[in-house]
Amino acid sequence: MLNETASSNEKIYSQNQILIQEYSSNMSKFQFDKAKTIIEKSKENSKIFSLFHQALINFSNGEKNYNNLVLISQRYGSRIGDRHYESAFLAFEQVSKETSSNQRVQSQENLQDLSCLIEISSQLNQLIEFRYQMIMLYSELKDKELRHEKGSVELALKNLQDLREKYFKKEFNFLIENLISSFNLEINILVNLLNCHIALDYKLDCIKSIVAIKKINDIFNNQPVFQASKTLKENKSFIPFSKPVHRQQPQLYQWFKIYYKALLNKFSILMNDSFMKFKDINNDMKEQISLYSKLMNFTNKFLPNFTAILFDSTLIDGNNFRGNGYEVLRPHVKSDEELKCDSDLYSFVFSQPKLIKDSYEKHIKNVVALVKSDFDSKVKYHFDSGNRTSYYLCKISDYYTFIVIFEMSKQEPKTKVASMVQEIGTELNLSSVFCSFNQNLK
Incomplete structure (x- = not known):
């Protein structure tokens, strides 16, 4: 009988080692080396250990299903609940109860x-x-936005900040610090998305939206969990916020990206509308002048000299140019001193799609030279026979220049260029923005 009990405990111990090791390999929850000591010393408490083991399994399954729960919560009348989380909650409560009663008979x-x-x-x-x-929170945000409830995004942001204050202000056990880190990452992304939404939809504030966009890009570009260092096949369990591999993509990650692209689309329209209002400034435009002044002050402080807004159609095959918005980039050309000097003119560049290094180095010298040159009018068309690339530029203001990059085999007439620019605008769902830019080319 004793042998059977010992064998059972060893089996549970072995299973739990695998479980926690899987957690550790997937960024998720427990650090195996630190948890191992507790596991080994807990063998004699087989009932408590079994409960804790089962609670971990249920919690793990709940985490794997969390993205689906968020998606389901977006549907009208859906029930907010999950049997894995519920089972884990009850099991953890039982662990605390059993452990507390056993402490009286345990050795020091x-x-x-x-x-x-x-x-x-x-x-x-x-x-x-x-x-x-x-x-x-996800469910209420979706529901209220569909009904166009005033203040719904501001309320969601306040509720999110309240949740952070309530659940993350205290110190957590070191064994779950990776889990806390992943939860904080989700909160940080959502806070900045909501801030950007508020700035664009309710305050019409270009400056705050630029700040929020940059913060979101910093998270997407710099967080290791967004890098495709591992494929989903290499990991046995789900990695929160993992980079999409092939067509597999966590629903929450998709939700963030779709939300972000929609906000970027709104940003492009707001920014264009803001600048277009300053064509014929008169005494009745004090509010617009104030916005323009704030934007220029922000530009002087954070975006010295010039900022380019690039749409590079050469990075997309044929007519499959899709997507909205921009990626915000910092210059990374450092090898060539001349290029480094030129690229220093840009604090960052708005670009759709994200420019790869070769493309950046190929175009940056032309882009900087063209932006610095004097325009006969607010628009300019330049054909580079060396790399068979055309550049269409529109100076939105003294600081912002809108640039469309596309391949052409030869110098084309302005009418054809204008038509191509309009076509790109249509495919990007930014026709209203592009229309105002290309009209002067005709």
Whole structure:
């Protein structure tokens, strides 16, 4: 009988090692080396250990399903709930109860490990509560936005900040620090998306939207979890916010990206509308002059000299030019001193799609030279016979220049260039913006 019990404990111990090792390899929840000591010392508490083991499995399954829960929450009348989270919550509660009663008969050596189990169980239950609150937030945001409820985005932002204050202000056990990091990443992205939404839809504030856009891009471009260093096939369990591989893409990641592209589209229209209003400034445009002044002050402080807004159609095959908005880039040309000097004119460049290094180096010298040159009018068309590339430029203001890059085999008449620019604008769903830019070419 004793042998059977020992064998059962060894099996549970082995299973839990695999579970926690899987967590560790997937950025997720527990650090294997640090958790191993507690696991080994807990063998004698087989009932508690089994409960904790099952609670971890249910919590893991809940996390894998979290993205689907967010998607389901967007549907009208959907139930906010998940059996894995619910089972994990009850199991963690039972772990705390059983561990507390067993502490009275435990040796001093095991008390610290059992206390750690109580602490982790309690904190994971708080995080399950947080997950439910987040799902409700996504659901309410979608529901109220569909009804065009005034202040819905501001309320969502306030609720999100309240959740962060409630659940993340305290110290967490070091064993779940990776999990906290991934939750904080989700909050940071959503906070900046909501800030950008508020700036664009309610305050019509170009400056705040630029700041929010840059913060979102910094997260997307710099966070390791967004890099395609591993494929989904190489990992046995789901990685939150993993980079899409082939056509597999976590729903929450898709949701963020779609939301972001929609905001970028709004930003392009707002920015264009703002500048177009300054063509014929008169005494009745004090509000617009104030916005223009603020934008220029922001430009002087953060975007010295020139800022280019690039649409590079050469990076897309044939007529399959799709997508809205921009990627915000910092210059990365450092090898050539002349290019480095030129690229220093740009604090960052708005670009659609994101320019790869070869493309950046190919175009940046031309772009800078053209932007610095004097325009006969607000628009300019330039054909570079060396790389068979055409550049269509429209000076939106003293600081912003809109540029469309496309391949052409020869110098074309302005009418054809204008037609191509309009076609690109149509495919980008930015016809209203492009129309005002290319009309002077005809």
